[in-house]
Amino acid sequence: xxxxxxxxxxxxxxxxxxxxxxxxxxxxxxxxxxxxxxxxxxxxxxxxxxxxxxxxxxxxxxxxxxxxxxxxxxxxxxxxxxxxxxxxxxxxxxxxxxxxxxxxxxxxxxxxxxxxxxxxxxxxxxxxxxxxxxxxxxxxxxxx
Numbered sequence: 629x630x631x632x633x634x635x636x637x638x639x640x641x642x643x644x645x646x647x648x649x650x651x652x653x654x655x656x657x658x659x660x661x662x663x664x665x666x667x668x669x670x671x672x673x674x675x676x677x678x679x680x681x682x683x684x685x686x687x688x689x690x691x692x693x694x695x696x697x698x699x700x701x702x703x704x705x706x707x708x709x710x711x712x713x714x715x716x717x718x719x720x721x722x723x724x725x726x727x728x729x730x731x732x733x734x735x736x737x738x739x740x741x742x743x744x745x746x747x748x749x750x751x752x753x754x755x756x757x758x759x760x761x762x763x764x765x766x767x768x769x770x771x772x
Contacts, residue, residue, distance in 0.1 A: 630727075633688070635717035635765055636699040639710040642684035646699055649689055658688040658696065664703075668749055680705055717755070717763040725752050728766045732756065735764050 638645055643661060650657065665681035683701035690696045698719060702708035722728045732745050738759035745754035751769035758764060 630723045631694075631696075631721045633696045633698050633719040633721070635719040636697055637702050637708075637710060637715045637717070638684075638699060639704070640683060640701050642687060642699045642701045646684075646687050646689055646697075649691070649697065653689065653691045655690050658690065662686045670749065674706075677705055714757075714763060717765045719765040719767060721767050721769070725768050728752055728754070728768045731764075732766045 636642075636645070646657070646661070662685045663681065664676045664683055664685045667685055669675075680703050683703065684699065686698065686700055688696050688698045702710050702714075720728075720731060722731060729745055732754050735758050736742050736756035739756040740759075741755075741757040743753075743755040745752060745766065747753075751767055753765070753767050755763065755765045
């Protein structure tokens with residue numbers, strides 16, 4: 629079933645923020661917090677520094693009405709800089725790879741930043757900043 633989440637970027641304090649949100653909404657994480665040290669090495673990807681290994685790669689927390697907030701730490705070592713505008717993303721999880729491609733192709737028209745749709749260790753993923761300055765993420769998880 630397709631779903632929509634709100635993705636939040638932080639500059640090193642994702643875990644602190646999400647523990648706070650967890651207490652506010654009185655819910656539990658969908659799965660354990662994934663840190664950079666937990667992800668498999670990928671060909672061509674530089675090794676994480678000891679500091680970056682402890683940062684959050686992904687966390688998800690249900691809040692209200694079936695909506696979840698998700699988050700990650702941006703890594704300065706990889707050129708990521710948090711500014712208002714890149715700290716919030718609408719995350720779409722369509723029902724198929726084809727629908728992910730369709731949505732990506734339409735929303736990325738005239739965009740200024742893109743990460744093309746590609747297979748990642750967790751699923752089929754891409755991201756774009758549309759022509760109106762709204763950041764969209766597309767994710768079709770690997771099927772179990």
